[in-house]
Every structure is written in structure tokens, then in C-alpha cells.
Amino acid sequence: MGMAQTLHQFLTEGGIVAWALVFTGVAGITFASDRFYYLFNSVKLRSEAGLAQVFGLIAQREYLKVIQICNREVQSPELEVVKAGLLAVDDGREAMKSALGSAVLNITRNCERRISALALIASVATLLGLLGTIVGLIQTFSGLAIEDALTKAQILSQGISQAMSSTAAGLTIGIFTMVCHTLCASRADEIIDISQKTGYDLIAFIEKSERG
Numbered sequence: 001m002g003m004a005q006t007l008h009q010f011l012t013e014g015g016i017v018a019w020a021l022v023f024t025g026v027a028g029i030t031f032a033s034d035r036f037y038y039l040f041n042s043v044k045l046r047s048e049a050g051l052a053q054v055f056g057l058i059a060q061r062e063y064l065k066v067i068q069i070c071n072r073e074v075q076s077p078e079l080e081v082v083k084a085g086l087l088a089v090d091d092g093r094e095a096m097k098s099a100l101g102s103a104v105l106n107i108t109r110n111c112e113r114r115i116s117a118l119a120l121i122a123s124v125a126t127l128l129g130l131l132g133t134i135v136g137l138i139q140t141f142s143g144l145a146i147e148d149a150l151t152k153a154q155i156l157s158q159g160i161s162q163a164m165s166s167t168a169a170g171l172t173i174g175i176f177t178m179v180c181h182t183l184c185a186s187r188a189d190e191i192i193d194i195s196q197k198t199g200y201d202l203i204a205f206i207e208k209s210e211r212g
Contacts, residue, residue: 017132017166024128025173028121031114032180039111039187044075045194051078058082058205063089077107077191078198085202093203100199107195111188118181122174129170136163 046054057066063086070076070083084103088096140163 015135017128017135018169021125021128021132021166021169021173024121024125025169028118028125028173028177028180031117031121032177032184035114035118035184036180039184039191042075043077043111043191044073045191046073046076046078051198054079054082055201055205058086058202059209061209077195080107081195081198082202085199085206089206096203096206100202104192104195104199108188108192111191115181115184115188118177118184122178122181125170125173125177127170129167129174132166132170133163136160136166 054066054069057069067083067086070079070086073079081100081103084099085096088099137160140160
């Protein structure tokens with residue numbers, strides 16, 4: 001039996017719960033793909049050597065050159081923080097800290113967007129699978145009451161098999177989305193931590209450069 005035929009049978013026999021599971025699975029794949037692409041491809045963390053070069057220029061008070069580098073590498077969260085701090089450096093230390101905090105907050109919001117939806121989808125898919133199993137068993141045992149003894153065993157076997165397929169589908173979707181959620185959340189935390197550390201390092205380097 002091909003995949004398309006299996007899916008058609010699942011949707012036909014599973015009713016609204018099966019359709020809900022398919023919708024949940026599509027949503028999980030969509031959100032996971034979006035987050036993986038952004039966190040692991042769009043966001044470009046600079047190497048330690050590259051970041052050291054930037055801070056070397058900051059120590060020399062070459063702020064304009066650093067801002068030009070930041071403008072060329074807009075996908076780097078570290079440079080986004082550096083640029084925000086340097087643009088506010090002449091407004092005083094408090095203004096600079098506020099700009100750094102705003103930049104880190106923006107990075108955090110972009111990294112954590114839709115990650116919580118993956119955890120929700122994992123929970124909903126598992127519960128939908130359980131619901132589909134219960135509904136399938138109820139329908140199976142209801143049908144047994146009006147059938148003759150010769151066909152009851154066959155109906156019971158087919159009914160249980162169909163009911164268990166909902167559990168299997170729900171668990172498959174749930175496991176997939178939970179793994180994706182864990183990986184994306186870990187990557188987001190890494191990016192946010194590096195961005196925060198960059199902000200602290202920037203303040204230290206600027207204070208050091210101003211002391212000469």
C-alpha cells in the first residue's frame with residue numbers, strides 16, 4: 001500500500017481527528033522548517049578571530065570602520081549589538097546600555113519567535129492521537145452490538161488497528177516536533193547568550209579605550 005493510499009484510508013476512516021492530526025503535522029513541519037532555516041542558516045555567528053578583529057578596532061576607537069563592518073554583515077547578532085552600542089556611545093553610558101539592551105531584546109524576540117508553538121503542537125498532536133484512539137474504539141464497540149457473531153472478531157480486529165493508527169500518528173508528530181523544539185530552543189539560547197556577552201564586552205572595551 002502506497003503512502004498516498006495509506007493517507008487516504010487514514011483520513012477516510014479517522015474522520016475529523018485524522019484531519020486534525022494531518023493539519024497539526026503540516027503546521028509542525030512548517031514551523032520547524034522556518035525556525036531551522038532562520039536559526040541555523042540565516043543567523044551568522046562570527047568566529048572568535050573575526051570578533052577579536054572588531055574589538056581590536058574598537059580598542060583603537062575606530063568606531064566608523066566597525067559600523068561599516070556591521071552594515072555589511074547584517075545577519076550577525078553580535079555585530080547588531082555592537083552597532084547599537086556604538087551609535088549611542090556619544091550619548092552617555094546609560095544611553096549606550098539602553099541601546100544594547102534594546103538590541104539584545106530584539107535578537108531574543110527574533111530567535112524565540114514560534115519556538116513555543118512547536119512545544120504546543122507536540123502536546124496537541126499526542127492528545128489528538130489519544131482522542132482518535134478513544135473515538136475509534138467507541139465506534140468499534142458500538143458497531144459490535146449490532147453485528148452477528150461471525151463478523152465480530154473481524155470488526156474488532158480492524159477497529160483496534162484503525163484506532164491504534166491515530167496513536168501512532170500522534171506520537172510520531174509529537175516526537176518530531178518536540179525534538180525540533182529542543183534543538184531550536186538550544187540554538188536560540190546560544191545566540192542570545194553570545195549577544196549578551198558581546199554587549200558586556202563592548203562596554204568593557206570602550207571604557208578601556210577611553211582610559212587610553
